[in-house]
Amino acid sequence: MMNNLLFVIAQTQTNPLMTFLPLVLIMVVFYFFMIRPQMKRQKELQKFRSALQKGDKVVTTGGLYGRIVEIKDSIIFLEIAPNVKVKVDKSVVLKDISDAPQQK
Known part of the structure; x- marks a missing residue:
């Protein structure tokens, strides 16, 4: 025990x-x-x-594909269609798609 x-x-x-x-x-x-x-x-x-520079093709977190036409501090102006520009914050840009293959 x-x-x-x-x-x-x-x-x-x-x-x-x-x-x-x-x-x-x-x-x-x-x-x-x-x-x-x-x-x-x-x-x-x-x-x-x-x-990021002017002319880069990017995609945003919301799924917008566009080309950068202007950059001001933390604001980016994207051209998503001819003569259609949107103003987005730099933090929503995810990746560069300029080297991605173009779909027709």
Whole structure:
């Protein structure tokens, strides 16, 4: 009886490092597979938006395809059809489509 009690007590006293190790490992995996790639994509998108120039063909988050005709600070004027210009914020531009194949 006393032997069983000592065995149970010995098993309940574990190293505190071993208790937190799985939690730390989960946080490290979460950082490298979720947070770090997202931060990298955000930096690339910010770099892309700052390099936009007049004449670039882009698509917005709303799905508007257009060509940049004017840039003022954080505002972009897109030509979405002949003589049709819309004013959008720079943050809604997703990607450059000038190298995409043209559909007929």
